[in-house]
Structure formats: structure tokens, C-alpha cells
């Protein structure tokens with residue numbers, strides 16, 4: 001079957017598959033083929049999957065969680081010193097209700113802190129590879145308080161560990177698309193990956209459907225690696241029957257979901273699936289997405305094997321940077 005035939009034949013999913021990454025670095029062709037076929041099925045049919053045995057150490061995750069808790073417990077005035085609307089490309093702090101992911105919504109009930117790549121060993125921070133960032137150029141901002149050094153180190157330790165995993169996933173996605181493993185290599189040279197710490201206060205009593213944790217949306221980059229706090233159900237994924245399917249945290253695993261850059265390049269063969277999060281658990285919830293994009297100067301052109309006369313390409317070709325910048329501006333143009 002061609003990849004287009006496969007994408008045309010799918011039915012609505014009712015659960016989110018789990019893929020074991022134990023063999024991700026193995027050269028054994030049989031193991032590789034099996035892994036690639038699981039990834040292909042999940043990407044074409046669901047657009048979401050869990051990964052187990054992903055190799056991110058528990059202490060790195062705990063460090064990032066503690067960092068998030070520390071940061072969000074700072075006084076509002078301190079956090080607002082690095083508000084994202086004052087920075088280039090919305091790096092820094094986004095207060096509750098300042099963003100709105102669902103155009104029908106009235107604001108997302110979450111606060112966040114977002115940053116991009118920088119090396120671990122420059123103690124003052126703010127340095128990053130901007131040579132090709134174009135419209136997405138803009139240094140990271142970090143809180144100024146004394147303990148902020150530990151915050152930056154813990155956040156960047158997680159960023160670097162998860163980016164290593166992300167780099168190992170690109171060849172898998174390429175093979176799942178019948179391309180050579182290095183297909184994305186020249187398009188992922190400059191770490192166009194953004195990490196966001198998120199905090200969702202609990203929602204109790206009657207909830208206005210237009211204000212939930214994060215409204216229904218698709219992600220914008222190629223794929224997202226999401227850590228969600230164990231024991232707290234909040235994330236839901238929309239299937240083609242318009243039913244919300246719960247994607248609860250599975251201890252020791254991470255969620256991977258595809259975004260619009262992949263959907264554009266694959267002409268919709270890889271699904272950028274709509275999802276949302278609602279925290280009705282009566283406790284605070286934290287989550288950490290890391291969004292993996294193509295280098296900002298890459299044009300989002302379709303792969304020839306994903307286009308046919310019956311499946312024409314209907315997107316405008318723009319660069320990854322132009323796309324992300326436009327979506328950021330739209331999300332934060334929301335008025336509280």
C-alpha cells in the first residue's frame with residue numbers, strides 16, 4: 001500500500017498507542033523495521049502516542065518539575081518582569097488567561113514559561129544560536145532572583161536531555177514516511193525547539209467551557225514531547241468522530257504528538273491532532289511540552305510521495321519561522 005492509500009483508509013482511533021523505545025539506537029534491521037512500522041501507524045492513524053523506555057532519567061524530570069514549582073510560586077510582580085509580551089517572540093512568562101489557543105475560547109487557564117536552545121555552560125544565559133533564526137530570533141530571558149541559577153540549570157538540563165531524544169526521533173519519522181533516515185538532517189541543524197513549563201490551577205465548581213486549561217488546538221511544530229504530571233488526568237485528544245479520548249499520564253512514559261509542520265510537509269498524511277487539557281482534579285497540575293520544529297528558514301514544502309491528483313496540496317508554502325511567528329502572535333493577541 002502507498003502511504004497515501006494508508007492515510008485514506010484509516011478509521012477513528014479510540015485509544016492512544018504506546019511504543020517501547022528500548023531499541024531506538026539498535027542497528028538490527030528487524031527491530032528497526034518493527035519500530036518504524038509502529039511509528040508509521042501511530043502517526044497516520046492517531047497523531048499521538050506514548051513512548052516508554054525513552055531514556056530520560058527520572059532525576060532530570062524531577063529537577064525540571066521542582067524548577068517549575070519554584071518559578072510559578074514567585075510573586076506575580078517578579079514573574080511579570082519577564083513577561084513574554086515584552087520579549088522578542090514571546091520568550092519568558094505568560095500569565096493566566098494571557099494566551100488563547102482555541103479561537104472560540106476566552107483564554108487559557110494556565111501560566112507558562114517558554115525558552116529556546118542555549119548552552120548549559122554560559123552561566124549568565126541569554127546566548128543562543130540565532131544565525132538562522134530570522135523572524136524567530138530573540139534571546140531567552142530568565143528570572144533575576146538568587147535561586148534563579150538553579151532554575152535555569154534544571155530547566156536547561158531537561159531541555160538538553162529531551163532534545164537528544166527528539167534528534168533520535170527525526171530519522172524514525174523519516175523512515176516512517178518512506179524517506180532515507182537523514183531526510184530531516186539538513187533541516188534540523190539549529191535547534192529550533194521551544195520548551196515550556198506549564199502550571200494549571202485546579203478548576204472547581206461550574207466551569208465556563210470557553211475557559212479551560214488549554215483550549216482545543218493543534219501544535220505548530222513537527223512534533224511535541226510532553227511530560228505530564230503522574231496521577232492527574234487532564235489531556236484529551238479529539239478523534240475523527242469528534243469524541244474526546246482521554247490521554248492520562250502513564251508513569252515512566254512521555255507523550256509524543258505531531259504538529260502542523262509535519263502535517264503540512266506530509267500533506268495531512270501525518271496527523272496534527274486536536275487536543276486540549278482541563279484540570280478538574282482539585283490540585284495544581286504541571287506539564288512540560290517541548291516543541292520540535294524545523295530550522296526557521298526551512299520552507300514547508302510537501303513531500304512528493306504525499307501528493308497525488310486525488311490528494312492535491314492545499315497549503316501556502318511558507319517558512320517554518322514565518323508559520324510559528326504568526327501562530328504565536330495570534331495566540332497572544334488575545335485580550336483578557
Ligand SMILES: O=C(O)CCC(=O)C(=O)O
Nearest residue numbers: 214219228235277287289
Ligand atoms: O498540558 C498539557 O497536557 C497539554 C499542553 C499542550 O497541549 C500545549 O502546550 O500545546
Ligand SMILES: [Fe+2]
Nearest residue numbers: 217218219275
Ligand atoms: Fe498542545
